Amino acid sequence: MTTLPTVLITGASSGIGATYAKRFAARGHDLVLVARDQQRLDALAAQLREQHGITVDVLQADLTNANDLSAVEARLRDDAHIGVLINNAGLAQSGGFVEQSAEAIDRLVALNVVALTRLAAAAAPRFAQAGAGSIVNIGSVVGFAPEFGMSIYGASKAFVLFLSQGLHVELAAKGVYVQAVLPAATRTEIWERAGIDVNSLSEVMDVNELVDAALIGYDRREPVTIPPLHAEPRWAALDQARQGLLSDIRQAHAAERYQPQA
Numbered sequence: 001m002t003t004l005p006t007v008l009i010t011g012a013s014s015g016i017g018a019t020y021a022k023r024f025a026a027r028g029h030d031l032v033l034v035a036r037d038q039q040r041l042d043a044l045a046a047q048l049r050e051q052h053g054i055t056v057d058v059l060q061a062d063l064t065n066a067n068d069l070s071a072v073e074a075r076l077r078d079d080a081h082i083g084v085l086i087n088n089a090g091l092a093q094s095g096g097f098v099e100q101s102a103e104a105i106d107r108l109v110a111l112n113v114v115a116l117t118r119l120a121a122a123a124a125p126r127f128a129q130a131g132a133g134s135i136v137n138i139g140s141v142v143g144f145a146p147e148f149g150m151s152i153y154g155a156s157k158a159f160v161l162f163l164s165q166g167l168h169v170e171l172a173a174k175g176v177y178v179q180a181v182l183p184a185a186t187r188t189e190i191w192e193r194a195g196i197d198v199n200s201l202s203e204v205m206d207v208n209e210l211v212d213a214a215l216i217g218y219d220r221r222e223p224v225t226i227p228p229l230h231a232e233p234r235w236a237a238l239d240q241a242r243q244g245l246l247s248d249i250r251q252a253h254a255a256e257r258y259q260p261q262a
Helices: 015-026 038-052 066-078 102-130 151-174 207-219 233-247
Strands: 006-010 031-035 056-060 082-087 134-138 177-181
Touching: 006 015, 006 066, 006 102, 015 031, 015 038, 015 082, 015 207, 031 038, 038 056, 056 066, 066 082, 066 102, 082 102, 102 134, 102 151, 134 151, 134 207, 151 177, 177 207
Parallel strands: 006 031, 006 082, 031 056, 082 134, 134 177
Antiparallel strands: none
């Protein structure tokens, strides 16, 4: 009988991360749960151990703290049982760009970009050497939408998509699966923490529906899963247009419209 890989989940104390924990526990995976809130982590871990008879380790960490991030990186590098990383921890943005403090910018980028990248980088070499493993990065459809007025958050999520696609290109042949999951508005505590009333939003997806959809994409081994996208050909058309753009970039000379006119 094949032993299921242990799953490490960041932002696991509530919302999307806690729901992933429940779903993987139900599938029989052991877990490592990472978040700042020790009390909630302990309560969730106890519940999942009792319900599913699995092993659940709790790793209390603030991933914007250098020492805490290093501890989680070490666990990913050294624990050969961990075969799935759910890179879920993230911060939302409250207010426009000119309203952001230097501290708020640093914290959002540290969590949404730096921590996510470093945890993927801690896991990927071992996964590639083993010829197996999965990295799931939680992005957002806001990464497509500068019009939404969340420029730093959207930019961080555009980074997550690009990174995931790049890792897919680099690692797929080595047996490592990389999935970008792009939710739209989902009913989690991220809104409240950003000072936004989730009930003011016109459409919000239930977190269970979001994670269940993401896991269908995971089981299908989709590189990019966009649960709220109802017209699937739109994504294919966007990706084809992007590749067409690349084929029309010729760098020996500037395009004619940028040449000095005689």
